[in-house]
């Protein structure tokens with residue numbers, strides 16, 4: 001079905017599904033089958049060689065998984081899309097597909113904790129040179145890209161301090177040196193930001209977060225031009241980090257409400273950020289939707305909404321956080337984000353648990369930072385909840 005000209009809310013519901021409906025069902029079936037049977041051996045060979053559409057073995061393709069990939073493909077307006085068992089699998093498989101010993105990658109200090117570990121630990125082991133730049137220092141980024149690199153890897157807004165990278169500016173520079181631009185779009189989602197439309201080559205998602213939206217399945221996504229996605233697919237089909245059909249089904253179901261959820265989460269995060277910014281016990285609020293935020297002007301240019309994620313520091317550091325956080329009633333205290341339920345956690349036990357305190361300090365992540373993923377609850381209830389929890393902290 002061609003849904004290219006439809007709006008995001010319509011695409012969230014319909015995209016990718018129609019070709020996979022069977023038996024007159026209105027929902028995509030979850031196909032639990034490792035192998036696919038052929039009586040016609042010539043047909044089998046043609047499918048195996050990719051000359052005809054079909055399925056051979058579950059590590060390569062699965063109908064439910066393909067329907068999910070088709071849905072994300074339409075929402076990101078990409079030529080092609082493949083999924084992975086986790087977001088980290090999508091990231092590591094993509095980097096491994098395009099980087100060789102002796103290559104050079106330019107990236108930012110504020111990538112997701114696991115991604116940062118790939119840059120700090122695993123790529124150097126393969127003799128790949130990694131230039132780690134200050135996330136908002138665009139001049140330094142341009143300089144490093146200008147020296148020549150194979151891949152420019154970006155994430156915006158970043159986890160957990162919501163820094164914003166100017167995609168237009170960095171993509172332009174990368175094109176000058178022929179670098180492949182990869183953008184982790186997990187925090188923004190296709191509803192708020194479309195890096196491919198700005199010229200990025202590949203977009204990555206941890207589907208575990210907002211795409212799924214219900215904190216019940218792990219998965220990853222890579223979207224882009226067919227010629228690039230095919231290369232990543234080839235790496236994945238051999239190395240094996242495929243998505244399972246049950247998770248694909250959960251993602252398809254979750255994504256039907258993607259547009260609804262994200263709009264509500266945008267609103268809730270904005271309301272919460274405004275409340276926190278004016279609260280005497282809150283020392284810092286990081287949210288690109290706030291006019292006071294360093295990245296606001298760039299965010300305004302490249303995003304259509306500011307997302308459901310924010311972070312803040314409370315007066316008194318980690319000791320105060322230990323008191324404040326358990327007092328929240330409408331928030332899971334968990335290492336997750338992007339779900340319909342509000343979720344909070346300190347980066348030192350969530351996104352950046354893989355990093356040492358020194359590494360977190362170098363990334364500018366205060367030990368007492370609280371990461372807040374706004375759910376779809378009522379904003380007034382979330383604010384009242386934060387207010388009563390902050391009141392538990394003593395006046396100085």
Ligand SMILES: *Cc1c(COP(=O)(O)O)cnc(C)c1O
Pocket residue numbers: 086087088089112114115155159184186187206207208209218219220
């Ligand atoms: C969670 C996350 C990842 C990793 O995804 P998993 O599904 O947990 O492997 C990557 N990037 C960002 C921005 C994330 O929030």
